[in-house]
Amino acid sequence: xxxxxxxxxxxxxxxxxxxxxxxxxxxxxxxxxxxxxxxxxxxxxxxxxxxxxxxxxxxxxxxxxxxxxxxxxxxxxxxxxxxxxxxxxxxxxxxxxxxxxxxxxx
Amino acid sequence: xxxxxxxxxxxxxxxxxxxxxxxxxxxxxxxxxxxxxxxxxxxxxxxxxxxxxxxxxxxxxxxxxxxxxxxxxxxxxxxxxxxxxxxxxxxxxxxxxxxxxxxxxxxxxxxxxxxxxxxxxxxxxxxxxxxxxxxxxxxxxxxxxxxxxxxxxxxxxxxxxxxxxxxxxxxxxxxxxxxxxxxxxxxxxxxxxxxxxxxxxxxxxxxxxxxxxxxxxxxxxxxxx
Numbered sequence: 592x593x594x595x596x597x598x599x600x601x602x603x604x605x606x607x608x609x610x611x612x613x614x615x616x617x618x619x620x621x622x623x624x625x626x627x628x629x630x631x632x633x634x635x636x637x638x639x640x641x642x643x644x645x646x647x648x649x650x651x652x653x654x655x656x657x658x659x660x661x662x663x664x665x666x667x668x669x670x671x672x673x674x675x676x677x678x679x680x681x682x683x684x685x686x687x688x689x690x691x692x693x694x695x696x697x
Numbered sequence: 698x699x700x701x702x703x704x705x706x707x708x709x710x711x712x713x714x715x716x717x718x719x720x721x722x723x724x725x726x727x728x729x730x731x732x733x734x735x736x737x738x739x740x741x742x743x744x745x746x747x748x749x750x751x752x753x754x755x756x757x758x759x760x761x762x763x764x765x766x767x768x769x770x771x772x773x774x775x776x777x778x779x780x781x782x783x784x785x786x787x788x789x790x791x792x793x794x795x796x797x798x799x800x801x802x803x804x805x806x807x808x809x810x811x812x813x814x815x816x817x818x819x820x821x822x823x824x825x826x827x828x829x830x831x832x833x834x835x836x837x838x839x840x841x842x843x844x845x846x847x848x849x850x851x852x853x854x855x856x857x858x859x860x861x862x863x864x865x866x867x868x869x870x871x872x873x874x875x876x877x878x879x880x881x882x883x884x885x886x887x888x889x890x891x892x893x894x895x896x897x898x899x900x901x902x903x904x905x906x907x908x909x910x911x912x913x914x915x916x917x918x919x920x921x922x
Contacts, residue, residue, distance in 0.1 A: 665889045671874040686844040690701040
């Protein structure tokens with residue numbers, strides 16, 4: 592005999608399903624319209640190329656800035672270390688399995 | 698809300714919610730839930746807050762989970778081998794590396810935070826954008842590898858390999874320092890800089906980043922030959 596979950600309720604998802612189908616149809620229609628209209632496709636391609644070039648150029652500029660700034664920053668920061676202070680293992684704790692009960696007991 | 702964090706390096710956070718309680722997560726974090734749980738997706742805080750959250754590595758939409766007419770169970774998991782850490786934001790705000798936030802009680806706010814120091818942004822390893830978790834309640838964060846949690850006193854400082862700082866309390870100062878002299882910088886394997894975290898406050902450090910894991914696997918990836 593097939594078991595059914597107890598106290599089962601069902602909320603309709605028909606409207607959501609219809610909206611998803613409409614969305615897919617609209618996307619397909621938009622895609623088809625763009626493919627059938629060469630002017631739009633050319634414009635979109637141009638925009639995509641320009642955006643791509645801008646992104647690549649920005650990344651290269653950022654990396655160049657990092658490379659240029661690395662040595663001056665290295666010289667400016669220096670090696671920092673503390674002297675005359677002790678550290679021990681007591682302060683280092685591994686993250687272990689825990690629970691809300693553990694937190695209550697802290 | 699009751700919870701347990703179980704597993705070894707691919708952990709679950711299992712949450713039991715009483716009737717009327719709820720929990721929220723980033724999209725895609727839910728692994729399982731009992732039959733009486735319902736999920737509802739919201740763009741919490743409006744489009745701008747959602748966009749900021751999305752840029753910080755969380756999701757544009759947050760998913761709320763609520764049991765119907767009784768207590769319910771839900772489990773969340775991360776997307777990479779690693780640990781899940783529970784932090785109590787009622788005791789103070791935390792800054793966490795981007796994409797680390799997993800789930801939290803409704804009173805917790807997840808927002809984008811920006812690093813303030815140019816050195817930290819460029820060479821600290823965590824980048825410009827972080828996540829800030831604040832408010833009231835428990836939050837769960839996930840990161841690759843195993844994690845150590847260290848409580849720093851005022852003026853205590855830890856040097857951490859860049860990218861390995863997972864989270865730190867807002868009271869902790871995040872900066873960088875030179876790794877060492879010429880030989881150390883060139884041959885030491887840490888590069889020019891290490892991250893410095895200065896107390897007071899708690900810091901969380903990971904043993905391995907997702908980038909480390911990916912790099913270690915590259916030589917073993919199958920090739921067409």
